[in-house]
Amino acid sequence: MKKVLILGGQGRIGSSVAQDLLSHTDAEIVVTGRNDNRKVLQNSLDKSLQLLTLDLDNLEGLRTAIKGCDLVIHCAGPFHYRDGRVIKICIEEGVNYIDVSDHRSFYQKVIQYREEAKQAGITAILNTGVFPGISNSMVREGVEKLDQTDTIHLSYTVVGSGGAGITVMRTTFLGLREPFDAWLDGKWQKVLPYTKREKVDFPQPYGATGVYWFDVPETYTFAESFKVKNVITKFGSIPDFYNHLTWITAHVFPTAWIESHAGIEFFSKVSYNMTSVTDKLTGIGVAMRAEIRGEKEGKPANYLSTMVHNNTAFSAGCGTGSVAQFLLEEKLNQPGIYPVEQVLTTDLFQAAMNNRGIEINTHLVYN
Template sequence: MHSCSSRVSGRNEQVGEEIVRESPSLQFKKVDYRDKDALVAAMKGVSLVVHSAGPFQQRQTAEVLEAAIGAGVNYQDVCDDVDHMEMSRSLHDDAVESNITAAICTGIYPGISNLMAAKAIRDLDAAPEQVTFDYFTAGTGGAGPTILSTTFLLCGEDVRTYVDGKPSIKKPASGVRRVDFGEQVGHKNVFLLNLPEVLSIAEVYKVPNISARFGTAPDIWNVLTRFMACAVPKKILTNQALIAKFSEFIGPLVRAVDAIVGGTTAMRVEAVGSDGSSRSLLYGHEELSECVGIAAAAFTWHLLMSKNLPKGVLYPEELLSDPDEFEAVLESGVRTAFDWKTFTEKSL
């Protein structure tokens, strides 16, 4: 039997006190992530730092990872932003020199979705020719302003895809298509967004054609998102403070809609081989906010328990080179899903 103690850090003392009231075994320490010295001090004596203070979009530095490297402490984040991921990857050599493991993008998507893609690729009968990531979340999935801010900020980012082995830039919220997410979720419209798993799968598996799409419900939110991507100036969409205020302003409306549509999340990840063979993995969960925590916890447990962690700044698919450990983390990450299937036919 293994046990561990956890402490929570953040800038908002009121939120910290509420967390401790709900979970008395936790400790809370007020820390501003922008204060590197305070971060390093807060990390003293811990085995792992888990960074979940999103949104990650429009961050200019990877402060928490830099502090973890300085403190010599293993690190994990649930980053869902390409630029922040690349900033983190640029610290790979520093992490190796500090002898730490830094696992980045270890939430549900990206995170478990990366492992789904890796599994689909490995199960193909030929070399991978194409990988598509399709995601759906009803409303905000129970995540509230954070996912709302993330989506709006992504509307200000050009979308990186791969076509025939070369980077191909697309407009945000373009490329709409309809995807089958299984019987319980049904067919949903999804559109292109700039997501980090596209780049990591391209780098690790050399897949020539890759893209990622996202959609929500009700469909009016999709229409609003596409309108913002087309009509709102990029300098507004990339202003994190302004987007956060806007997300808070429409928060009451969003919460009312969430109460009606729920927080269902679904993922369909498909790999197609050069011979036309196909593998699709389908995942469905009742609540985004819950499944993100479960997914991150699967990676956390591995980082705490594994005796042979590679060093450096690593994508999820790089972290788990051992087949047994790979399957264990994937199984743990999807254990509460209401849908978990593998298909051999194409999604469209």
């Protein structure tokens, strides 16, 4: 029996990953958290889970927990605040690694260990989950369908909290703090977060929804993974008034309010309390739309891929859980450190989504 350690496994995303592994593998699973949420966790999951109280600042305890595992899944965000300690210990202990990291700063911190991971023979896969994660594989499939790709336009919308907990709120507000580099016209250019609103048609029941520039890992890794001139990544919320509140936070309130830890916590808690009320009316779903523009058989063509699900956290569990399953089954073995789109093949991605009931709709249009 393979042993899996899920760091942050008692949170919303981590517990969704644990649920997926319980459903699709026979692995021994240990989930960690700073506090012992035994009653809450075991009411919602399987009692066979092993629970471990662990603070990632306890390096000795962290190493002890990792030693002897076959796979570590890092779900303890926000990843803006994380460094490479977990992946470094995994390299030293010879343990495979995946995570649900969702910011380029974390990618830039850990990619420096790529050669060490190769030499240690471990496979480390970053940015799994729903976005990033499933979104990355939707884009890879589209790029493979075209003969030449010019532009990737990737949009997401989340209903309320998405069922993903307060950590996702923190991640959103942390992403409003400063301009970021986007790959446009074949070069890096500065873009302001939560600007250039546009209406994007998502699958029903969501339809046309406002989205804005947002810094996600795909903005950075797609420029390395695919030969394209433009990578556009936009995010929005449902109901739409959350978009306007977020825009006001980013562009009207004093900058110091969203640059301080206290300010981030204030906005996150207020937003979480608001969505706790509206979630009951709107649900906690997610929709994604990937449009890949280029050429097919010498003609201009667009490849469109869409996905919708009524539970964002569940979808994230499917994305990460499927990658974990393939690693445990030794279907993914590529020593080094990679964003998920560089290592997960389209065939495996399609099989995982079909097996989990995640429907991806695609079609190719010639212009």
